[in-house]
Amino acid sequence: FVPLLDALQPWQHVLNHHKYQNNYDYNKSILLVNAVPHFDTGFLLLTAQSALVSPISVLHYSTYAQEIDLLDQLTNVAAQTQCLVSAGGRFAGSVPFGRAQQPSVADYADGLDTMEFLAAEL
Incomplete structure (x- = not known):
């Protein structure tokens, strides 16, 4: 540490x-x-x-012994996690450091297309 x-x-x-x-x-x-x-x-x-x-x-x-243990932990909290940040976007569905606060148009919070959601509510 x-x-x-x-x-x-x-x-x-x-x-x-x-x-x-x-x-x-x-x-x-x-x-x-x-x-x-x-x-x-x-x-x-x-x-x-x-x-x-x-x-x-x-x-x-939290600590982990092997990368698979980390992936298991991430899978267990996926529904409670809005954004996963990793070096170079190392893990599936993650964004690189520095991009979490600068999402692209195709990056949707909680995996939900905001415009599609808003259009459906009209």
Whole structure:
């Protein structure tokens, strides 16, 4: 995790936002009181958890032994996932890093053609 933690350091300025820091302090105290193992960058908390949604200032992660295990995990949460991002679009149905917030006309949220949906509702 050291390379990831090092790569995150340029974002430590988020603690300058008092509402973010309040969330960070609160979530850190919860992890400490409950003795939950975690990594602490000083501004972001990383904890091993399979939940898709994490509180502000917390990043959930999970590990896998083989790529097939990862694919199984992704398949299990496919219905709850709007967008899958991977390096170079490595996985089927994924988009490359940097493209998640810049979809093309043919990229549909939840796999649903928005114009077709709107036309059907008229």
